[in-house]
Amino acid sequence: MRILVCVKRVPAPGSRINVTENGLNVDTAHLGFTTSPHEECALEEAAQLAEQHGGSVSVLTVGPAEAEEQLRYAASVGGNEFTLVLNDTGQDWDPQRTARTITEAIAQLEADSGVFDLILFGNESADAGGYQVGVRVAVALDRPMVNGIKGIEIEDSSLVANREVDGGLEVYSLLTPAVLGVKEGINLPRYPTMKGRLASKKADIQVAQIEALPGPQQLVRLHRPEEKVTETEVLGTGPDAASRVVDLLDELGVL
C-alpha cells in the first residue's frame, strides 16, 4: 500500500500570536516550528496503516528550505520517502497555487513510482486554516475525498472512513486511490524515539521546484484581535475563603 501524507511547516505559538509589521506573517522571532497537529495525526495514521498492511509512507511538503525539519521529523516517526517543494518567497502561496503545486508533485511522484493508494491531508493547516488544499488536490486528481476523518480502516481495494458529526458517525466507503482529510483525535501520534531522530538525519530528501499558476485569493493582512484580559481573583485561602465563595456562587445564581 502506497500512502502519501502532505504536511505543512507551521509556527508553534503561545497564547499570544504576534503579527509582523507588514501584517503578512506570524512573527516567529520567538517561536519554534512544528507540523500542523492534524497532519501529525495523518502521519501517525499512515505509519500505523503501513505497519498493519505493509507498504510505504511518502511525505510531501511545500515550504521554505527549513521545512526540511518537518520532513526529518516525519522520518523519525515512520515516514520512508520525502519530497520538499520549495517555496522560498517567505510567504505562503494561495490555496489554489498550493493545490496545483501539490497536484503536479503527486503526478511526478506517481509517474516515477506508481499511484498512491491513499493520500492524507490534515483537515486544515494550523496557521492559515484554509480548508481547501486537500479538496482541490482531490478534485484535480479526480479522486474521492472526505474531510474531517477520525477513523480509517482498509478493506481490500476499498477503505472505510469515519467522520464525527453531532450525535454520531458518518461512515464512508471509498474506492482507492482516495484522498482523506484527517482530524486530530484519530489517534495519539507517537513521539520520535532517539534512534528514530538519529536515523532521520540520514533520510534522503528530494527537493523540487514546481511552477504553478497563482489563484485569485490574496492575503491582505493578518489582524490580531484585542486580547481578552481575564483577571484572576483569589477569594482567600483555607476556610477563610468560604464566605466569599458562597457570595460569588450566589451572585452567579448557582445556589
Next chain:
Amino acid sequence: MSEFPKEAQCVVIGAGIVGNCLVSHLSDMGWKDIVLLDKGPLPNPGGSTGHASNFIFPVDHSKEIVDLTLESQRQYEEMGLQNTCGGIEVARTPERMEEFKRRMTSAKCWGIPSSLLTPSEVKEFVPFVSEDVILGGFYTPSVSAVDSLETGTQMRKKAQDAGHLAVFANTEVLDIETSAGRNKPRVTAVVTDKGRIECETVVIACGVWSPRIAEMAGATIPLTPAVHQMADVGPFDVLVETQQELAYPIVRDMDTFCYERQTAGSMEVGSYAHRPILHRVDEIPSNEEAALSPTEMPFTADDFDQQMEEAIELMEFLGDGEIKYAINGLLSLTPDANPVLGPTVEVENLWSAAAVWIKEGPGVGRLMAEWMTHGYPHVTDPHGADITRFYAQQRNVHHIEARAEEHFNKTYGIVHPREQWATRRGVTNGPVRARTDALGAFYFEAGGWERPHWYESNADLVEKYAIEGREHEWDGRWWTPISDAEHLHMRQHAALVDLSAFQIFEVAGPGVVSYIEKMVVNKCDLPVGSSIYTPVLNHSGGFRSDLTILRLASDRFRIITGAFDGGRDEYWFRQNLPGDGTVHFENRTNSICTLGVWGPRAVDLLSELTETDLSQTSFPYGSHQEVLIAGIPTEMFRVSYVGDAGFEVYTPMQHGLALWDAITDAGPPFDLRPVGAAVYGTSGRIEKGYRLMGSELEDEYTPLEAGLARPKVKAADFIGKDAYLEERKEEPCAQLCVLVMEDLTCDAGYERFPMGAGNEPILTADGSRIVDVKGRVSRVTTAGNAPSIGKYLLMAYLPSNLCELDTKLLVMYQNETYPVKVAASGANLALFDQSNERMKA
C-alpha cells in the same frame, strides 16, 4: 486579592528559587514589610526554576559554592523536599579519572562522603550502564533531587504566615525609580503595571531577566541568558517498574558533558556539550508569547544529536525511548560562571541575587538575607560571587557573551586551577606591554589586566639555576621552571616586576583622617611619608580586605590593593564615604603605573638613576618619598612582598614606559631581569609567609588568627572594632601556619606539587579531617615552591593545638596523602630571612 501596597520596606522582584527563599529568610531575620513580585503566575512564573533538573551534586572544588550547596541541601532536607538518591559521575577518559582524584580530594576536604568506583561497581548501582564505554565512576551518596517549586511555595507561605510578606504574581515591573543618594543614586520606588511601591530596598532576583530590570535603575547585572538543552525520554519498563521518582543514582557522563536523571518512568537527558547558544534578554518571549514558558525555548534538535548518540552509547535502551519533551532551557551565565550577588555598584540599596543554580538557591537566600540585615553574610565569604568584583570593562555584553561562550562547555569540563581565559584578552594593558611582549612575557589575567607571569627571555636561567621540570603534566600545566629560576635570580641580583595591575585609589579632603581611620584596623594618622599595611574588616571582625595605605599629605592618602580585589575594595571605600562631602574618592588605577624593583642589587641600581639618597638611613623601610628617576617624577615606596630589598615605584601612566626603559637600560651591570607574577605572587610571597586576600584572608578568619593583629588596638573607632576587641579577649582557636612538605613522592614514584587551590585538606597523621571549634576545615590556602630554601611550602589554618612547630600532619593532593610538618605559625611566617635583614639592607 489583597490591596496593592503603596509602600514597603523591601521589594523582591522574581519568585524563583532565589526570591522565594530570600523573602523567607528576610522574614526570619526581622524584615516585616516585604513585597514579592513576579510577572508570571505562581507557583511557576516561567523562569529557569520552573524547568530546572533540580538535582544537586554537592562536591565542587570551590569552598564558596560548596558552602552554599550544603546549606541549601540542609534547608531542602529540613522542609522534607529532598530526595537523596545518590549520584555517579562516570569517566570515559584517563584525564577524567585523574579529575576524579581531585574530586575525591575536594570531597574529603568538605567532608562529603564519596568513593571511586570501577565500571562494574557503577553497573551494580545503575544496571543499565554500558560498562565497556566507561573507565570508572565517582560516587557521592548524598547527591539529591529536590522540589524547587514546592520549596518556593513553602518559603513564601512561611513569610506570609508570619505577616511579613505580600506576594503579587502576574505583576510586571515597568521601572525602578531612584533619587540622589549620599554618593550615588538611591532606590526609591518600584513601578509596576498594578501600581507604584515606594520602598527602601529592592532586590533583583529575576534570573535571566535581571540585566533588563537592573537597567531600569541604571545598574548593571552582568549575565547572559544561555541555552541548556534537555530532553525527557521514555517510558522505559526498567524505570516504570521501580514505581519511584528516582530509584537509581543520577548519572553524569562527564566526558560527554551530559547527564541522565530518572524522572519516574522516563529519563531526562541534559547536556552542556552543545554549541554555546546565547540570547539577549529581549529575545526571550513573554509568558503569553511563549509556546511553553519563556525560558523553555524551542528545541533546536540539530544541536542535540551528538549528545543523543553518546547517551545511547552509555545507556543503550535510551535509543528506543520517545522524546516526549525537549527544550532549549534558559539559564544565566556570568563572565566567570559564578553567581552575581550583593549590592549593585551603581545604585544604593539595589541588590542583585542572580545567576544562581537550584543547588545554591536556599543557601543564597539565607546569605543575601544575612548580608542585607547585618552588612555581611555568615553562610560563606561571598567574594567570588560578589557582584562588585567586576570592573567596568567586564560588565558589558561584549565581555559577558565572550566569556560565557568560552566557559559554557566547561560546565562539566576539567578546569585547571591556573587555567587562563582565551577570549577578551589584551583589553587592559599596562604601559610597558610592548616591552614585556618583546621579552616573551606569558600573561596571566589579573582582574582583567594582562600581567606577565613569566618571561621566556629568562629561559636561559633554568639551566643556570638547575631548575627541574615537573613529571606530572597536571602539575606542570600553566607553570614553567622559568619562574623558579627568575626567583633565584632575584635573590642573587635584581628583578623588575610589572605591577601595572595594582589598583590605586586616593582619598583626600578635610575629613579624610577620621574616614580612613574608620575604614581600617591599623592607625593611619601617621606622619606624611608613612605607610600602613592593614587589615580591612567587616562588621563581623572578619577580613574584608588587606591593603597598603600611603600618607601622601596631611589630607591625602593613597590606597593600594590587588588587581583581584579592586572592584570590591572600591565599592567598600566609596560606600562608606561620609555624606558631608569632606572626603573625595578618586580611582587612580588608570593614571598611575607601578613597577617593582627588588633584589640585593636593586637599591644600587636605582641609586644610579637618582640624586636621592636611597640608603636605609635616609629612606627607611616602609617609607615613601617623591623621587626623580632619570628625570621621571615618581613616588618611591620602600617595601617588599617578595622578601628582598627594593621599592615599589609609582609614576604617572604616561611615564611608565620611559621609567621601564630607564631601569632596564641601567640594568646590565646589576644583572637585572624582568620577573613575573609567579615570583611576586607566590614563590617570593610564600617564602616570607605573606598572606593573600581570598586565599588566607577571608571573612571567616580574623586578624588574630591570620597573625596580623598588632599588640595594641588604636583608639580611633573602625569598622569591625567591637568584634575585633571581643576576639582579642581570648586566644584564637586557630592560627595560620606554614607547613613544609616532607616528601613529595607519590605512589607512582615521582614528585607531585599541590596547587593551593583551596580544596586540598590538611589531615591528621592518621588521615582524619581537621576541623576547628568554629567548624572551619584546615585546608591549603596557598601552595608554592620556595626555591631559596629548597622546600615546597603550604599555608593553612590549623586549630591551635596543632600549630606547634614540627607537628606532623598530612596533606591530601589528587587523592593521595603526603607528610607535612608545621614550620611556622603566628605573626612571622617567614621561612626565608626570618629576621627580614635582606629587606632592610
